Amino acid sequence: MSEFVFLYRSTDAASRAAMGSPEQMQKSMQTWMAWMKQLADKGHIKDRGHPLERAGKLVKGNKRTITDGPYAEAKDIVGGYTLIEAKDLAQAVELSMGCPILEGGGVVEVRPVLKTGM
């Protein structure tokens, strides 16, 4: 088994548009939870991970300039991550297909964790 990180990315506008009425939000939340549960039941979740605040600070360059960011209009903001266990990248990608963020125009970035000692 290898480890992968799912990074959930979407624009602020896209995630807001996908939210809609309380009823729709409850539905999409339940879809998320069902998806996570299904991955956990099959033993693919190493760490559920954490949601991230949408805004923080950007520290940049050797001058250490500090700015607010990422901006709301940024193309995609990482909204959270999960640590996944899968046989290989192909299976990890397959597992990401059911992620509800895709319905709302978001992106799942699937990144293998670099194995130490290789």
Added chain:
Amino acid sequence: MELHEHLFRREAGRIVATLTRIFGVENLALAEDVTQDAFCRALEVWPFRGVPDNPSAWLMATAKHRAVDVLRRERTARTLAPELGRLLESDEKLAPAVEELFRTDAIKDDQLRMMFSCCHPRLPETAQVALMLHILCGFSVDEVAGAFVSTRAAIEKRLSRAKQTFAGSERLFEIADAADFAARLPAVHRALYLLFNEGYHGASPESAVRVELCREALRLAALLFEHPLGATPATYALSALMCLLAARLPARLDAAGNLSALADQDRSRWDPELMAEGQLLLDRSATGPELTEYHVEAAIAAVHASAACVEDTNWAQIVSLYDTLMTIRPSPVVALNRAIAVAQREGPDRGLEEIGAIADRDRLATYPFYYAALGELELRRGRGETAREHFRAARALARNSMERQFLEQRVEACAGGD
């Protein structure tokens, strides 16, 4: 953990009601935004952390934190409810002030304040009902449009006008004043009754939507009788009526999903719990001198509920209850229902006589079940051809596909009549 099916929708109504009390009526949109934020937060956090033990409390607490942020940021930029001004003079006072505003016992009555505020006398009844559904039941504009079988644009217009009136009312309705409470109560009853009827008889082709509307009306009515001032005989009678009618909902559609007339319903499918609750509420309504239309209609529904089949129905009692209803709230539709009951007891000829004698009968000209009633009675007299003409007229007036289907079947039932 399993969430209640419509938890977000219901919590939305509760949170918006509380935030509107805190921010003031003119800041309804702000209250709606903060509520939306709380749900977004749940959507971000719960998938990772799991559903909290008490999701309602979590959502309210999250809304509270957002409210503190907004109050801190906007107290100088925005006119908030005047009584807030004093509390928000300084940062030190802000947090305890907000705690006070979110006290559980204060929150408890917010939905009632909102319910009464939605029934503002300057709003037409249809707008009152739409506003209740939107603000208090958490239905989106699209969902309200779906419930009323209207367009999004039309509902948006109706709601935005209603919200203007609402925002201009200066403050939420104060439920502590017994005289004001009693004066507005009949309008609230009326709006709840309309909401229920929209579900029960309304035009939405989706039965799930209709059941939801009925349930929401029952839920709001329960909030009303749980309050000492709201627990009046009329409130109990209205709740009894809605329970007894809602009990029939499972049987209103037959196995094929078609509308089923009261006489043809499989009464074993009536909901026994709702029937028992309806009867209990009807007993509670029987105090004091006031006899409302809800009392009489609930009594009629109770007579039906107590009959094992249509033949066992005490039609004499039903006719006499309709006589009473005609004195309280006369209308051609009530007269028509009375005539149908007369026909059950004394035969179709007498029923047709009674229909012929209805004052303002021309007001029934666009009511499909007027022609359907004529059709049934003619059919029972063996005049299939005449009956068929009536059912065709009824079918042409059908207000939705379920009614159309039902009346189409009646047309076909006349085929072998002559």
